[in-house]
Amino acid sequence: xxxxxxxxxxxxxxxxxxxxxxxxxxxxxxxxxxxxxxxxxxxxxxxxxxxxxxxxxxxxxxxxxxxxxxxxxxxxxxxxxxxxxxxxxxxxxxxxxxxxxxxxxxxxxxxxxxxxxxxxxxxxxxxxxxxxxxxxxxxxxxxxxxxxxxxxxxxxxxxxxxxxxxxxxxxxxxxxxxxxxxxxxxxxxxxxxxxxxxxxxxxxxxxxxxxxxxxxxxxxxxxxxxxxxxxxxxxxxxxxxxxxxxxxxxxxxxxxxxxxx
Amino acid sequence: xxxxxxxxxxxxxxxxxxxxxxxxxxxxxxxxxxxxxxxxxxxxxxxxxxxxxxxxxxxxxxxxxxxxxxxxxxxxxxxxxxxxxxxxxxxxxxxxxxxxxxxxxxxxxxxxxxxxxxxxxxxxxxxxxxxxxxxxxxxxxxxxxxxxxxxxxxxxxxxxxxxxxxxxxxxxxxxxxxxxxxxxxxxxxxxxxxxxxxxxxxxxxxxxxxxxxxxxxxxxxxxxxxxxxxxxxxxxxxxxxxxxxxxxxxxxxxxxxxxxxxxxxxxxxxxxxxxxxxxxxxxxxxxxxxxxxxxxxxxxxxxxxxxxxxxxxxxxxxxxxxxxxxxxxxxxxxxxxxxxxxxxxxxxxxxxxxxxxxxxxxxxxxxxxxxxxxxxxxxxxxxxxxxxxxxxxxxxxxxxxxxxxxxxxxxxxxx
Amino acid sequence: xxxxxxxxxxxxxxxxxxxxxxxxxxxxxxxxxxxxxxxxxxxxxxxxxxxxxxxxxxxxxxxxxxxxxxxxxxxxxxxxxxxxxxxxxxxxxxxxxxxxxxxxxxxxxxxxxxxxxxxxxxxxxxxxxxxxxxxxxxxxxxxxxxxxxxxxxxxxxx
Numbered sequence: 001x002x003x004x005x006x007x008x009x010x011x012x013x014x015x016x017x018x019x020x021x022x023x024x025x026x027x028x029x030x031x032x033x034x035x036x037x038x039x040x041x042x043x044x045x046x047x048x049x050x051x052x053x054x055x056x057x058x059x060x061x062x063x064x065x066x067x068x069x070x071x072x073x074x075x076x077x078x079x080x081x082x083x084x085x086x087x088x089x090x091x092x093x094x095x096x097x098x099x100x101x102x103x104x105x106x107x108x109x110x111x112x113x114x115x116x117x118x119x120x121x122x123x124x125x126x127x128x129x130x131x132x133x134x135x136x137x138x139x140x141x142x143x144x145x146x147x148x149x150x151x152x153x154x155x156x157x158x159x160x161x162x163x164x165x166x167x168x169x170x171x172x173x174x175x176x177x178x179x180x181x182x183x184x185x186x187x188x189x190x191x192x193x194x195x196x197x198x199x200x201x202x203x204x205x206x207x208x209x210x211x212x213x214x215x216x217x218x219x220x221x222x223x224x225x226x227x228x229x230x231x232x233x234x235x236x237x238x239x240x241x242x243x244x245x246x247x248x249x250x251x252x253x254x255x256x257x258x259x260x261x
Numbered sequence: 262x263x264x265x266x267x268x269x270x271x272x273x274x275x276x277x278x279x280x281x282x283x284x285x286x287x288x289x290x291x292x293x294x295x296x297x298x299x300x301x302x303x304x305x306x307x308x309x310x311x312x313x314x315x316x317x318x319x320x321x322x323x324x325x326x327x328x329x330x331x332x333x334x335x336x337x338x339x340x341x342x343x344x345x346x347x348x349x350x351x352x353x354x355x356x357x358x359x360x361x362x363x364x365x366x367x368x369x370x371x372x373x374x375x376x377x378x379x380x381x382x383x384x385x386x387x388x389x390x391x392x393x394x395x396x397x398x399x400x401x402x403x404x405x406x407x408x409x410x411x412x413x414x415x416x417x418x419x420x421x422x423x424x425x426x427x428x429x430x431x432x433x434x435x436x437x438x439x440x441x442x443x444x445x446x447x448x449x450x451x452x453x454x455x456x457x458x459x460x461x462x463x464x465x466x467x468x469x470x471x472x473x474x475x476x477x478x479x480x481x482x483x484x485x486x487x488x489x490x491x492x493x494x495x496x497x498x499x500x501x502x503x504x505x506x507x508x509x510x511x512x513x514x515x516x517x518x519x520x521x522x523x524x525x526x527x528x529x530x531x532x533x534x535x536x537x538x539x540x541x542x543x544x545x546x547x548x549x550x551x552x553x554x555x556x557x558x559x560x561x562x563x564x565x566x567x568x569x570x571x572x573x574x575x576x577x578x579x580x581x582x583x584x585x586x587x588x589x590x591x592x593x594x595x596x597x598x599x600x601x602x603x604x605x606x607x608x609x610x611x612x613x614x615x616x617x618x619x620x621x622x623x624x625x626x627x628x629x630x631x632x633x634x635x636x637x638x639x640x641x642x643x644x645x646x647x648x649x650x651x652x653x654x655x656x657x658x659x660x661x662x663x664x665x666x667x668x669x670x671x672x673x674x675x676x
Numbered sequence: 677x678x679x680x681x682x683x684x685x686x687x688x689x690x691x692x693x694x695x696x697x698x699x700x701x702x703x704x705x706x707x708x709x710x711x712x713x714x715x716x717x718x719x720x721x722x723x724x725x726x727x728x729x730x731x732x733x734x735x736x737x738x739x740x741x742x743x744x745x746x747x748x749x750x751x752x753x754x755x756x757x758x759x760x761x762x763x764x765x766x767x768x769x770x771x772x773x774x775x776x777x778x779x780x781x782x783x784x785x786x787x788x789x790x791x792x793x794x795x796x797x798x799x800x801x802x803x804x805x806x807x808x809x810x811x812x813x814x815x816x817x818x819x820x821x822x823x824x825x826x827x828x829x830x831x832x833x834x
Contacts, residue, residue, distance in 0.1 A: 063760075067767070080276075080277045107794055147360035165346070179278050179624050182280075197724075211762075372687075
């Protein structure tokens with residue numbers, strides 16, 4: 001004999017159970033979890049920076065800010081140029097005023113809080129410029145730490161941020177050893193260089209590459225053996241930044257020096 | 262203005278996009294979860310391990326831990342730039358991130374504490390509801406109250422000896438299950454920091470353990486101080502009421518009971534404090550001894566720029582002084598108050614030195630960032646990430662405690 | 677009445693069910709594990725298209741050449757051949773439809789980016805002819821004397 005109370009309870013349970021398809025319980029598809037991440041894609045974007053060629057004109061930074069709609073006066077940028085001046089006393093002086101957006105037109109070095117340090121030409125042992133941008137790491141720590149899946153690596157090797165899904169916790173900014181991430185001053189979500197994804201997927205080059213008059217910046221496809229950038233990466237002595245973090249950066253450098261941070 | 266620019270001052274070479282992105286609210290977050298976990302562990306010492314002397318404080322700390330729970334989440338929501346999307350942590354959790362499990366761990370823990378409270382207070386719910394039913398002329402307030410308590414019983418009206426025994430057993434089980442979850446909740450706050458390989462100061466496997474120990478320390482300290490305050494209030498109340506009812510316990514009786522509870526609890530506090538300091542110093546010694554690439558800049562932060570806040574305030578005022586205060590014989594209430602307040606300061610400074618200290622240097626290892634806490638709220642941002650935002654977070658648990666105490670009376674003698 | 681001990685568990689289960697149901701409605705359909713696996717490829721697929729749809733602002737010399745072949749040829753035969761037109765003329769966007777005219781930046785600071793003298797023998801900067809921008813006709817725009825499309829002709833234009 002079934003009483004009314006039990007009947008109500010049981011039928012509620014049944015209706016509730018039926019209303020919930022199995023999909024609700026599915027967090028992820030186990031088959032996809034095992035998907036091989038080294039699957040050979042047609043394209044795998046890589047970047048090559050030749051620090052010997054960079055003259056510190058900053059046109060790349062300028063073009064990047066315009067192309068990617070990063071407010072021009074905001075003190076954040078997707079790409080930047082660092083200046084290294086090593087003096088005869090062995091000290092290295094580093095700066096990147098406004099990310100190098102306006103180029104480097106004076107010899108004095110910015111040391112923060114609006115102060116500068118004068119450096120005389122005859123004291124300089126070596127000096128050079130190093131452009132920086134997102135390394136689109138093969139093992140991106142920023143993606144690993146995103147709690148909601150708002151940043152991810154695409155099949156062609158670019159790390160993107162979903163502006164509609166990012167919660168703005170800043171964990172990815174903390175997780176990046178290269179300091180390439182920041183909060184977008186307008187959208188208030190994490191922001192970073194994405195190799196001008198809208199350009200490279202149309203067969204164009206990134207805005208910074210196009211703006212560079214010295215061939216200091218080049219973009220290529222490492223899965224294409226005939227690509228000139230790929231040729232250089234596989235045949236010449238290239239280095240990467242902060243190898244010790246195990247992030248496997250996909251931005252390669254020619255002519256790096258030990259002073260480079 | 263860029264988020265972070267307002268309170269960050271850069272010195273020497275700092276990457277252009279680097280600012281102090283994790284500020285006061287992220288200091289408050291581990292501090293508050295620490296208090297939650299600590300308060301819970303303290304109550305479990307009585308429920309699980311049967312430390313009889315803690316009976317007086319056990320129920321109190323359990324309720325307090327419940328009042329602290331929502332507040333552990335508050336700083337995170339205030340910190341998020343898109344707080345309305347916070348729920349995504351439950352919707353699309355990315356478990357490779359240390360933060361992703363937060364929603365789940367937090368909810369689990371909340372449910373455990375709530376269930377434990379339910380068992381502790383079930384008899385009270387039933388009795389109150391039955392009492393309210395007797396009311397001859399129920400006002401609206403009384404009827405709402407009846408409704409609330411009837412709902413709280415969850416339809417379990419059985420308060421026979423046998424049923425209450427079952428309740429007690431359930432409390433023990435839940436308290437036992439709660440300890441690992443509480444430790445997880447907090448140790449995992451430590452993991453959030455300890456696993457950031459990009460941050461030289463944070464990255465250490467000791468971080469979760471250090472966080473748990475200091476969490477328990479701060480939780481116990483807060484329970485002691487709140488216990489003392491409520492007891493003092495009760496003494497005043499009882500002294501006033503005794504004029505009508507001479508049968509109530511005298512002020513002296515209450516006082517001796519109070520100091521006894523405080524002395525016992527303080528012993529546990531000291532024990533966990535020793536653990537915490539040992540681990541922290543071990544970490545520091547290791548860093549100095551191994552002296553890897555980051556040590557140069559870490560040394561200049563630890564022994565230079567942050568010397569006062571680390572060695573004077575955190576270790577000196579926050580650890581050493583209370584250590585002496587508690588260990589000196591014949592503990593008095595006044596000394597206990599001073600000691601616990603200093604311990605709370607010490608744990609807060611430890612969080613500060615980890616969170617802010619970890620961002621005091623650039624990941625280029627060639628420059629520094631200085632943090633200036635926004636005091637006066639000029640905008641929503643300076644409120645949320647400023648002094649008043651932190652104050653709001655700090656005050657809320659006491660307000661909540663006051664409300665919860667209306668439903669779950671902590672000091673009802675009949676229990 | 678059965679064992680009342682399980683009641684809180686029912687409440688807990690109801691909450692879990694509620695959350696799972698909410699997932700059904702709140703998680704976009706294309707959210708899931710994609711090519712790079714759960715660690716690096718857990719995202720909303722539709723976002724890729726959103727990024728691809730960003731407007732291209734710098735159309736590059738190939739686009740300018742379609743109408744301005746003469747200027748294009750002139751600069752390609754000069755030491756400035758590698759400088760993108762839009763560095764000085766501004767991003768083309770949909771020019772000539774929108775904007776109909778581009779504003780040319782003639783300011784000294786543009787030239788100074790490369791031609792301000794810096795004593796950096798070890799960098800590419802030293803291969804460029806440099807001037808001291810504070811003493812070299814500080815009042816004048818460079819283009820008064822130097823023709824940027826063909827800087828070799830500077831002697832003639834003076």
